[in-house]
Amino acid sequence: MDIIKYRQMYLHENWGQNHFTAIKQKVCGTFNVYNHPLVLSGQAFWLNDNELCIGYEFNTNPEIFRPIFSHKRQRLLDGVHSNILNPCAFWNRIKRRYYYIISHIKNLPLECVEHIVRFTY
Numbered sequence: 001m002d003i004i005k006y007r008q009m010y011l012h013e014n015w016g017q018n019h020f021t022a023i024k025q026k027v028c029g030t031f032n033v034y035n036h037p038l039v040l041s042g043q044a045f046w047l048n049d050n051e052l053c054i055g056y057e058f059n060t061n062p063e064i065f066r067p068i069f070s071h072k073r074q075r076l077l078d079g080v081h082s083n084i085l086n087p088c089a090f091w092n093r094i095k096r097r098y099y100y101i102i103s104h105i106k107n108l109p110l111e112c113v114e115h116i117v118r119f120t121y
Contacts, residue, residue, distance in 0.1 A: 020056035020066060025051055045067065095120050 027036065027050050036052065038044035044052040045068055058064035084090045099117045103110060 019059050021059055022047070022053045023055050023057055023065075025052045025054050026050060042068075042070065042072065091120065 011055060013120055024047060025038075025044070034040075036044070036046075038054065039046065044054045047053050055068055056066045058066075081087045095117050098120055099113060102108065102113045102116060105113075
């Protein structure tokens with residue numbers, strides 16, 4: 001997945017049905033596009049000349065926070081997938097195991113279990 005696809009599918013405003021709002025941080029001082037510590041560490045990106053986006057929060061529950069796209073995490077996932085001969089079969093096997101384990105929870109309806117398992121990578 002690339003950064004544009006990540007923002008379109010999960011986060012960014014004005015694309016489809018948006019449930020997340022960008023958390024913005026004003027920048028004071030003499031930082032330019034290249035030398036802000038949050039940008040250098042990969043924890044934020046520039047929205048304009050004086051604002052950074054540090055993540056996204058869920059509109060109906062502000063305690064749910066999504067960080068910005070992590071290139072480091074994506075490289076790790078790409079490395080895992082390159083070592084798996086058939087990634088689709090691998091993840092389907094994982095989903096079956098999760099479904100089997102979670103479906104034995106008596107208080108959880110099967111519709112909820114199916115919904116949870118769909119969100120497994």
